[in-house]
Amino acid sequence: MTHALIIGGGIAGPVTAMALHKAGISSVVYEAYPTGADDVGAFMTIMNNGLDALDAIEAREPVVAAAFPANTVEFFSGTGKRLGDVPIGGDSVAGPHTIKRATLYRVLHDEATRRGIPVEHGKRLVDVSGKVARFEDGSQAEGDLVIGADGIHSATRPLIDTANPKPEFKGARVVCGYAPNAPVDPKPGAYRMVYGKRVFFAYTTAPDGETWWFTNLPGPELSKAELAGTTPAEWKRRIRDLLSRDRTPAAAIVDATGDEVVASNSYDLATTPTWHDDTKVIIGDAAHVAAPNAGHGASMAMEDGVTLAQCLRDLPTIPAAFATYDHLRRPRVERVVATSARMGNTATPSPLKRLLRDAILPRKLKKGPRNTATWLTHHHIDWDAKITS
DSSP states (O other), rough: OOOEEEEEESSSHHHHHHHHHTTTTTTEEESHHHSEEEEEEOOEOOHHHHHHHHHHTTTTHHHHHTTTEEEEEEEEEEESSSEEESSSTTSSOOOOOOEHHHHHHHHHHHHHHTTTTEESOOOEEEEEETTTTEHHHHEEEEEEEEEEEEOOOHHHHOOOOOOOOEEEEEEEEEEEEETTTTOOOOTTEEEEEEEEESEEEEEEOOOSOEEEEEEEOOOOOOOOOHHHSSOOHHHHHHHHHHHOOOOSHHHHHHOOOOSSSEEEEEEEEEEOOOOSSSSSEEEEETBBBOOOOGHHHHHHHHHHHHHHEEEEEHHHSHHHHHHHHHHHHHHHHHHHHHHHHHHHHHSSSHHHHHHHHHHHHHHHHSSSSSTTTTHHOOOOOOOOOOOOO
């Protein structure tokens, strides 16, 4: 029986493990962190296509139960003018769902464990020799293949090819927070995107009335120690200063936020030339990193894991499965990275371009049909379809 070593227990890792389990392939998930993973205080939206991937492995229901839906995006200028709205759920029954990263980790780990899939913590990968993975604590594990699901700063990526590039810092830190009593009109099921004069700001309302928000704060790349050492009060002060010229609820939302603030650097990786060798392969953020503007990072990782499992199930050899997975996934994910980068360029443009955007955007939103993102959200995985090389 084929046995996989999965490096990384964030999102791609447990999803891949469950997909492999359904395909009749055993695995163990090795997570570097003692209890969770990096950036656990943030939140994300799982798009229709991500939920579709979860549905293929019967894992959608527990995730949806721990999240809340959002089917509309409303756009506002820094003056407070409403520019229009656009649906983000399409005609899917499930629709996009928002969830805290830590909650998603817990749900996926619990579901993997319920299915009998081992998850080992405190296992930081240092090397792979043949089919043997070695960890920082001195332990090792042997399998038929190694799947690197170890995120943006993947240790597996350079082990496959030392020439593989590192992700590029995009000049901003993503900061998110939670305001329990923000002075805003709650509108469940909607995201509100504010194109401020100096910074982009977005927020949504959870079912309990708490406002969840995030912003892209310009500035230099920070080390993990610097990110952890910056207090919530300091993050809020920096954001508040950039919002001071806007006539929107954003500043009041930041003011209503307590100490639940988390920040991370924004990266992208347009292309990774080598995704695999004969025994190792990378998936999710280890293979492709999109700036968070499009909100599809988690969904792409879920698609990767399920598609890789199908390839390993249906192709005669592991190298053939890896090659087919690369062929099936690369065009789509690299298009997502490029799309997300373009979206970031329109968030905080020059004053002249901002005026043009705010004038043109309402007209674009009124036009139909609104299907420009169909290729993103309507991607469907048919688990029973046979994969061929």
